Amino acid sequence: MRKLFQGKNLIVIIGVLGAVVVSALFVKVPLPTILLPAEKIPGLQIGGFHITNTLIATLLADLTVLLIGLLTVRKMSAVPKGLQNLAEWVFEIFESMLTDIGGKEKARAWLPIFLTILLFLLFANWWELVPGFDSVGIIEPVEVAYAQNGVSRGYEIESVAGIVTLTDRQVILDKTRQHEIKTEFAAAEAADEEYHPHETSGGYVLTPLLRAAATDLNLTIGLALFVVLMSHAIGVRKMGLKYFRRFLMPVITGMKPIDFFVGILEFISEFAKIISLSFRLFGNIFAGQVLLFVMAFLVAFLLPLPFMGLELFVGFMQAFVFAILTFIYFEQATHSHAGDEHH
């Protein structure tokens, strides 16, 4: 322990601490604009369909999974090494885990869908930690951003070595100006022409080109809907129309009051599944993103590092939980309801 604070180490430690203090005092990072809906990228639309930054991030995560998959299967050998070895290791770990939960047959059948969801969400979540996410994008006047996304706080800009960046000097649109912009924008919309503010306040807003895919509810709800609908499809395939007995208990079993309530509860729980799956993923990743923003805003140097480690863990954990719940829902759908056994 004593050696740690001697010679070279001491210089490094003092240097790092000094950098933290200097960055805390002098390097000011603007707090990024936090928006719940994904930002539409200005000027990028295909036939009236606005491309959002989360959509680009989703495609990026898709490409990553595809690329790794292709690289893995390019050179296959009986004695695995490199990427193939890693892939087989991952495969075996999760296969044995799923076998513990649902048995060998089901584990084999649903491992592909399990791993697809797991890997896709894993890369979608981890991409958020790559520098450039949420920080590289298109800068536009705060008036335009207010008209399109409802952002009322901009920053002054400056040019550092040819790159335009935001400074920490805020420009806030007041209520009367907001109202003016709204009417101007509505007029421009009605005349079907592009909106240009007649005066600008000098404030600018950054619309990032990339933003973590799971911070868009469209992705998480879509995925949750797919999982729940798929579980019904699996149930129907296994048991035919008998599958719906669990929801229509009173009709089948002759109106026992308890069964009636069980049926209602089962029915509601299907919607609860969609909500809990989607909001768990969305909330965790969105909260992590806000956490990273705020930490970088407080002290730009070194302080965000432990939180990035935390986000690495959270990103994996949420992907894993989503995938394992998918498997569990599929597995539950193949069991006939407990009430069916005794008649």
Add this chain to the structure above:
Amino acid sequence: MIEILAPGLAIGLGAIGPGIGIGLLVMGALQAMGRNPEVSGEIRTNMILGIVFAESIAIYALVVALLLLFVGAPGLQ
């Protein structure tokens, strides 16, 4: 004023339950690990899974807080 207070209360009150829950969860897991150290790996995995589920309840409260903060309640302006 209420616009600031509402999200704070949403996450503040919403975090009480999951906090107690995670405490109980870890207590049980640690006691189990102390009694049978040989299965502590398996217990730890399940403990982390349980923590994630308990934590997600706090996350729902957080989502409500964020919604109130960034989108605002309808009819509250």
